[in-house]
Amino acid sequence: MSKRIFTRAGCCLGGLLAIQFALASVLPAQVSRVSVAQAARKSLRKPIEQAAILLPYARVLVRSMVTGFVSEVHVDIGDRVIKGAPLLVVAVPELEAELAAADARVNSADADLSHARANVRLEEIRYNLTKSLFEKKSRTRFQLEEADAQLKLAEAAVAAAEAKKAEAEANGQKLRVLVGFGNIKAPFTGVVTERRIDPGALVRGGLDGAATELLTLERDDRLRCRIEIPEQDAELVLTARRRGGLGVKITLGVSGEEIELSPADLAGGRAHFALSLHPQSHHMLAEIEIDNSSLNLRPGYFGKASFSIVPTDDSARSFVIPNTALRAPRKGRPHVFVVSSNSGQDIVRRLDVTPGATDGRNIEVSPLGDGKLEGLWVVVRGGADLRGGEQVSIGGGK
Numbered sequence: 061m062s063k064r065i066f067t068r069a070g071c072c073l074g075g076l077l078a079i080q081f082a083l084a085s086v087l088p089a090q091v092s093r094v095s096v097a098q099a100a101r102k103s104l105r106k107p108i109e110q111a112a113i114l115l116p117y118a119r120v121l122v123r124s125m126v127t128g129f130v131s132e133v134h135v136d137i138g139d140r141v142i143k144g145a146p147l148l149v150v151a152v153p154e155l156e157a158e159l160a161a162a163d164a165r166v167n168s169a170d171a172d173l174s175h176a177r178a179n180v181r182l183e184e185i186r187y188n189l190t191k192s193l194f195e196k197k198s199r200t201r202f203q204l205e206e207a208d209a210q211l212k213l214a215e216a217a218v219a220a221a222e223a224k225k226a227e228a229e230a231n232g233q234k235l236r237v238l239v240g241f242g243n244i245k246a247p248f249t250g251v252v253t254e255r256r257i258d259p260g261a262l263v264r265g266g267l268d269g270a271a272t273e274l275l276t277l278e279r280d281d282r283l284r285c286r287i288e289i290p291e292q293d294a295e296l297v298l299t300a301r302r303r304g305g306l307g308v309k310i311t312l313g314v315s316g317e318e319i320e321l322s323p324a325d326l327a328g329g330r331a332h333f334a335l336s337l338h339p340q341s342h343h344m345l346a347e348i349e350i351d352n353s354s355l356n357l358r359p360g361y362f363g364k365a366s367f368s369i370v371p372t373d374d375s376a377r378s379f380v381i382p383n384t385a386l387r388a389p390r391k392g393r394p395h396v397f398v399v400s401s402n403s404g405q406d407i408v409r410r411l412d413v414t415p416g417a418t419d420g421r422n423i424e425v426s427p428l429g430d431g432k433l434e435g436l437w438v439v440v441r442g443g444a445d446l447r448g449g450e451q452v453s454i455g456g457g458k
Contacts, residue, residue: 291342297367
């Protein structure tokens with residue numbers, strides 16, 4: 061009885077397997093249902109924007125080297141001056157008196173030198189005469205040596221007189237320079253922005269300690285745009301500058317005027333970076349030189365600087381896709397699955413990529429080798445077991 065039951069059960073099972081194999085040969089295999097999105101050629105990098113301020117290309121506080129009274133003031137605030145133009149005069153009567161005395165000492169030393177040279181000439185004549193008589197046995201050797209010693213003393217006196225005159229001339233030149241410091245001239249072409257003195261004021265010179273501030277002079281035909289770059293952006297900016305892909309656009313807050321400088325404009329020393337972060341603010345100082353020959357821009361203007369980074373050859377091949385489209389296994393290269401139509405069927409193929417920047421929702425990717433993404437659709441959801449070459453059914457996004 062039991063044997064018959066087992067036999068019937070085996071026959072039923074064999075029949076079911078035969079039916080399953082027959083159906084498998086007739087029915088098509090189940091396809092994966094996926095959602096897709098189109099790859100877009102763009103960049104996720106946003107411009108680096110920071111506050112900016114325009115500063116004069118050069119700014120000096122005009123001071124005097126010597127102490128004295130202000131006798132003349134030739135400029136006022138807002139006056140434009142050229143390099144070497146007189147600004148003011150500081151009278152130094154004591155130094156002028158010392159200079160007159162020094163000139164007198166030079167004249168005295170010159171007279172002493174002339175006297176010493178005449179004495180040398182006289183001693184030469186005496187020596188030659190004594191030598192001639194000595195050869196004729198009319199003078200003794202002692203008298204000859206005495207004449208020679210007198211000649212050498214006269215020559216030494218000339219050397220001393222020359223040194224004394226040189227010292228007097230050097231002292232006079234020094235006093236002449238100090239007196240000349242009283243005539244203060246513009247160190248460069250610019251505009252006077254502050255004036256702190258009037259004629260008759262007593263000013264202290266730098267040679268006597270902390271000098272009195274007299275004027276402020278600024279060069280404004282060329283300006284410096286000062287920008288502080290945060291630590292997180294500093295390396296990105298420096299890298300772009302090294303490869304020649306850094307541009308900047310400066311927008312002034314007062315007038316809304318925009319100044320745009322391309323990477324070529326910033327080349328050649330127009331952009332300066334501190335290459336060091338401030339220990340407290342952790343910002344890197346940058347200065348961009350701006351031509352202001354028209355004098356329309358004013359030092360002190362506030363604005364906004366926006367650094368732009370020109371794509372490299374690699375980033376030019378970058379595409380943006382949803383984060384969920386990128387598959388990054390523990391082993392193997394990151395990749396995406398691209399859907400293409402073949403004989404009316406949607407077939408997926410694997411494409412290896414290099415991931416880039418992300419904004420949390422989308423990510424930049426660059427195809428490896430000769431791979432292309434432009435205009436193609438990538439699998440966003442579904443198809444967890446895809447390997448490439450399978451047929452899929454698109455359920456959204458396309």
